[in-house]
Amino acid sequence: MRDAIKIFKALSDPNRLRILKILQVRPLCVCEITDILALATSTVSKHLSLLRDAGLINDEKDGKWVNYRIDNSGWNHYSAQILSLMATWLNDDALIQADRKKLDTVDRLTICNR
Amino acid sequence: MRDAIKIFKALSDPNRLRILKILQVRPLCVCEITDILALATSTVSKHLSLLRDAGLINDEKDGKWVNYRIDNSGWNHYSAQILSLMATWLNDDALIQADRKKLDTVDRLTICNR
DNA sequence: TTCCTATTTCGTTAGTTGGCGAAATGTAGT
DNA sequence: ACTACATTTCGCCAACTAACGAAATAGGAA
Numbered sequence: 001m002r003d004a005i006k007i008f009k010a011l012s013d014p015n016r017l018r019i020l021k022i023l024q025v026r027p028l029c030v031c032e033i034t035d036i037l038a039l040a041t042s043t044v045s046k047h048l049s050l051l052r053d054a055g056l057i058n059d060e061k062d063g064k065w066v067n068y069r070i071d072n073s074g075w076n077h078y079s080a081q082i083l084s085l086m087a088t089w090l091n092d093d094a095l096i097q098a099d100r101k102k103l104d105t106v107d108r109l110t111i112c113n114r
Numbered sequence: 115m116r117d118a119i120k121i122f123k124a125l126s127d128p129n130r131l132r133i134l135k136i137l138q139v140r141p142l143c144v145c146e147i148t149d150i151l152a153l154a155t156s157t158v159s160k161h162l163s164l165l166r167d168a169g170l171i172n173d174e175k176d177g178k179w180v181n182y183r184i185d186n187s188g189w190n191h192y193s194a195q196i197l198s199l200m201a202t203w204l205n206d207d208a209l210i211q212a213d214r215k216k217l218d219t220v221d222r223l224t225i226c227n228r
Numbered sequence: 229t230t231c232c233t234a235t236t237t238c239g240t241t242a243g244t245t246g247g248c249g250a251a252a253t254g255t256a257g258t
Numbered sequence: 259a260c261t262a263c264a265t266t267t268c269g270c271c272a273a274c275t276a277a278c279g280a281a282a283t284a285g286g287a288a
Contacts, residue, residue, distance in 0.1 A: 030235060030236090031233095031234070031235085042236075042238090045237085064233060066234075112233075
């Protein structure tokens with residue numbers, strides 16, 4: 001039951017939903033996500049941690065960046081099924097669409113180190 | 115997005131998951147659920163309210179009882195899909211199984227008014 | 229080795245949530 | 259109309275959570 005609760009809690013916050021929806025498009029580093037969501041880096045880092053601990057995303061070091069992406073391993077028994085649902089959900093949501101539009105221009109080489 | 119958040123929040127609590135899992139078996143009144151979960155009536159009522167507001171269950175007056183049951187109307191855009199998932203989830207969970215076993219003996223005619 | 233950058237962790241604050249008991253409400257039965 | 263019963267709402271409390279800034283950590287580049 002704890003694995004299911006973890007997933008539901010992870011998805012109970014609007015900003016964490018936004019993170020998941022933009023990561024569906026492509027992998028991103030913390031400061032790119034920070035830029036898109038306009039939150040503090042520390043807040044984003046914590047949100048990412050909760051999503052990762054729930055089995056919904058994973059991370060990978062890439063030079064000086066840590067890239068986060070959707071985790072399709074399914075190590076959390078329930079995550080694959082939820083991720084399948086989430087792929088179809090909220091794609092018409094105005095805020096999600098606005099976030100995704102920012103993906104066109106977000107670029108770690110220009111926004112990090114600010 | 116608020117409808118999705120409502121559902122995820124509703125399912126983020128172990129006791130609310132338990133309520134949903136026993137209601138999958140059959141409709142129940144508040145005092146039957148109260149007996150199975152061993153919580154205060156007021157607590158159960160509040161949990162039921164959250165599940166109902168999320169579109170996962172509905173209620174119906176039945177004499178002096180209010181019966182709650184799974185809501186298959188799908189008025190919350192996302193609830194049908196989550197309910198389909200939940201039908202297969204957690205059925206092996208020991209606590210859920212124990213709760214469901216109590217369904218064999220719970221009887222509003224003997225437990226209410228105590 | 230040192231410096232710089234990206235990220236994570238920590239500490240604090242304000243707001244939210246799950247539990248309870250008490251009070252209020254709804255209504256069936258007499 | 260009154261009583262009894264089932265439920266809901268309210269008020270309180272303790273625990274939890276999302277936000278931030280500061281400090282600590284990780285590690286790449288020079």
